[in-house]
Amino acid sequence: MASWDEAPAERQEFDRARLLAALDALRELPEIEGLRSGLADLQAALGRGSFLAVAELPSEARVALRPGVLRAELCQVSEAYTLERARHYLRRLRGGIARPHSGAVNDINLARWKEYDQVLTDSLWLIEKRDTSGAHLGHYWGNFVPQIPHQLLLRYTKRGDWVLDAFAGSGTTLIECRRVGRHCLGVELNPAVAAEARTLVESEANPRGVVTDLLVGDSRAADIEVALARHGAEKAQLLLLHPPYYDIIRFSTDERDLSNAASCEDFLRLFGEVVEHVTPFLEAGRYCALVIGDKYGKGEWLPLGFHCMNEVLRRGYTLKSIVVKNFEQTRAKRNQEELWRYRALVGGFYVFKHEYIMIFQKT
Ligand SMILES: C[S@@+](CC[C@H](N)C(=O)[O-])C[C@H]1O[C@@H](n2cnc3c(N)ncnc32)[C@H](O)[C@@H]1O
Numbered sequence: 001m002a003s004w005d006e007a008p009a010e011r012q013e014f015d016r017a018r019l020l021a022a023l024d025a026l027r028e029l030p031e032i033e034g035l036r037s038g039l040a041d042l043q044a045a046l047g048r049g050s051f052l053a054v055a056e057l058p059s060e061a062r063v064a065l066r067p068g069v070l071r072a073e074l075c076q077v078s079e080a081y082t083l084e085r086a087r088h089y090l091r092r093l094r095g096g097i098a099r100p101h102s103g104a105v106n107d108i109n110l111a112r113w114k115e116y117d118q119v120l121t122d123s124l125w126l127i128e129k130r131d132t133s134g135a136h137l138g139h140y141w142g143n144f145v146p147q148i149p150h151q152l153l154l155r156y157t158k159r160g161d162w163v164l165d166a167f168a169g170s171g172t173t174l175i176e177c178r179r180v181g182r183h184c185l186g187v188e189l190n191p192a193v194a195a196e197a198r199t200l201v202e203s204e205a206n207p208r209g210v211v212t213d214l215l216v217g218d219s220r221a222a223d224i225e226v227a228l229a230r231h232g233a234e235k236a237q238l239l240l241l242h243p244p245y246y247d248i249i250r251f252s253t254d255e256r257d258l259s260n261a262a263s264c265e266d267f268l269r270l271f272g273e274v275v276e277h278v279t280p281f282l283e284a285g286r287y288c289a290l291v292i293g294d295k296y297g298k299g300e301w302l303p304l305g306f307h308c309m310n311e312v313l314r315r316g317y318t319l320k321s322i323v324v325k326n327f328e329q330t331r332a333k334r335n336q337e338e339l340w341r342y343r344a345l346v347g348g349f350y351v352f353k354h355e356y357i358m359i360f361q362k363t
Pocket of ligand 1: 189256
């Protein structure tokens with residue numbers, strides 16, 4: 001089954017057949033009192049670890065569950081007023097254990113959707129602290145927090161899928177792919193940045209043996225077909241776009257670098273060319289995520305996010321969501337909070353505290 005193991009410490013593997021047999025036996029009981037006392041016995045047995053999978057049990061005979069959620073579900077059964085209601089809850093619980101029902105583009109077992117509370121579904125992401133564990137150093141100026149690719153991988157990919165990151169930078173997506181068990185091809189223009197990213201990605205454990213490859217080149221022209229074919233793949237199942245936010249940070253002196261665009265129009269043209277070039281490598285029906293912020297300059301708010309969104313929409317996508325994510329100080333603005341507040345009061349604008357994660361589906 002497609003197991004959920006993003007928080008392995010919280011999950012335990014149970015002997016599926018034994019657990020189902022115990023639930024079935026409870027459903028056969030003719031009286032609610034008997035059922036409740038049987039449930040208490042089952043809870044106690046679970047507490048003793050009686051239903052845990054033994055080492056030699058094959059993987060298809062195991063089911064990974066969050067014990068806390070299972071306990072809550074058993075409590076719900078025992079609190080049911082009628083035998084019919086208790087049996088209904090037992091039947092539902094049984095269904096989620098016997099027949100995992102995976103999402104179309106992810107490994108979320110929808111039959112047990114309550115166990116996935118770490119997967120965000122709201123359009124406001126308040127991420128207070130960057131994940132700095134493992135190879136996530138967070139040193140690269142202009143990187144995104146690892147929680148962004150993490151959430152996108154959980155929602156929009158299955159184990160073993162391919163992810164294409166057209167602006168790989170310091171390799172945040174590649175590192176996260178190793179953790180979650182997705183293959184990843186990144187493209188990065190700056191050879192020095194790519195070399196550093198490779199070292200970093202290699203320092204991250206790769207427990208599921210996925211491929212994480214980084215191509216040095218311009219995302220408007222890079223030979224993605226050959227790079228994927230080298231690993232026996234043709235298409236990616238998730239496309240990630242985290243371009244420069246126009247010229248807010250100049251990433252290099254390379255004229256092909258989007259951050260060196262001569263004007264906002266030029267930036268959008270270059271970005272559009274990237275979307276045009278990489279889109280054929282995304283499987284139809286699958287998702288693309290654009291991570292972007294706006295810019296303020298010469299007394300005017302430049303809605304880069306919405307301009308870039310339109311560039312994507314022009315190329316065969318439908319918009320699925322606009323997520324707003326909180327955005328704390330950039331390094332440039334760190335320690336300048338008061339000055340920015342003063343400027344905002346004088347200039348009639350608001351200080352940036354958010355960026356966008358826009359989700360599209362390839363039609
Ligand atoms: C916003 S950063 C991406 C950061 C990345 N998500 C991370 O967490 O490190 C944008 C990256 O795009 C790269 N870049 C700019 N123009 C490019 C192009 N034409 N092709 C490929 N990469 C490009 C820059 O060198 C920079 O590393």
